[in-house]
Amino acid sequence: MIERRFIAQKMKEYQIEEYISKNLRSVGHSHTKMVKTPLGEKIVIYASRPGLIVGRKGQNIKDLTSNLKKKFNLENPQIEISEVENLNLDANIVAERITDSLERFGAEKFKAIGHKSMEDVMRSGALGVEIIVSGKIPSSRAKSWRFYSGYLKKCGDIAITGVNKSQGQAKLKTGVIGVKISIMPPDIKLPDKVELVKDQEKKVEEVEEEKAADTEDKNTNDVPAEQTKEEGKAKAKKPRKKQVKEDES
Numbered sequence: 001m002i003e004r005r006f007i008a009q010k011m012k013e014y015q016i017e018e019y020i021s022k023n024l025r026s027v028g029h030s031h032t033k034m035v036k037t038p039l040g041e042k043i044v045i046y047a048s049r050p051g052l053i054v055g056r057k058g059q060n061i062k063d064l065t066s067n068l069k070k071k072f073n074l075e076n077p078q079i080e081i082s083e084v085e086n087l088n089l090d091a092n093i094v095a096e097r098i099t100d101s102l103e104r105f106g107a108e109k110f111k112a113i114g115h116k117s118m119e120d121v122m123r124s125g126a127l128g129v130e131i132i133v134s135g136k137i138p139s140s141r142a143k144s145w146r147f148y149s150g151y152l153k154k155c156g157d158i159a160i161t162g163v164n165k166s167q168g169q170a171k172l173k174t175g176v177i178g179v180k181i182s183i184m185p186p187d188i189k190l191p192d193k194v195e196l197v198k199d200q201e202k203k204v205e206e207v208e209e210e211k212a213a214d215t216e217d218k219n220t221n222d223v224p225a226e227q228t229k230e231e232g233k234a235k236a237k238k239p240r241k242k243q244v245k246e247d248e249s
Contacts, residue, residue: 016072020045023064026100027052030084030092040076043068048093050081088124091166091181098131098179102170107137107177114147121183128152128184135170135177142175152184162188 017032028048035042121129128150153159168179
């Protein structure tokens with residue numbers, strides 16, 4: 001029963017995120033989080049342009065709250081909007097930018113759009129980026145073009161959890177063009193990264209000083225074996241003093 005509740009909750013969160021991403025197009029929507037509170041459900045929307053989500057006098061966010069309440073049977077949904085700090089390191093926002101540029105300028109300038117997006121991502125400090133554009137560009141036959149730069153993991157656990165990935169579609173007159181983005185952020189911790197310790201020389205000097213002190217203590221405590229034997233014989237030859245008790249007069 002508990003497993004079913006978790007699965008149902010995750011499915012509900014996914015459906016809400018999908019619904020919000022479809023309704024909030026061209027506003028720089030990154031991702032959505034859902035948190036349960038005592039007052040109701042709290043939905044946090046991360047976007048690059050929060051003003052377009054709120055709308056004039058908050059009309060857009062009021063409509064979105066009422067639609068979420070009716071469609072997903074939410075008791076008291078509270079929508080909170082937070083701005084994304086670095087736009088060029090978010091794969092969803094970069095994919096949305098590329099699709100909007102392709103729909104605006106056409107498929108003829110896809111190379112300029114791809115190179116510019118790749119340079120913006122690398123300037124923001126990313127370790128690596130890969131952009132794949134596929135579709136009927138620039139001819140009538142479908143092709144796939146790849147723009148890549150830097151270092152990007154393609155296998156292992158880091159390629160699944162550490163690399164930011166996203167997909168987008170640009171609808172043109174010639175057909176649908178697909179866009180895939182993969183960004184490796186700068187704060188990722190790689191398992192094969194080795195850091196050298198700079199304080200090794202100091203540790204060696206301390207060990208040498210300790211060895212020198214130990215040798216000095218041994219030299220002071222060492223006594224010749226002959227001297228110890230003679231001292232032992234002299235102690236044995238000495239007569240013991242007898243204690244004589246004086247008679248009290």
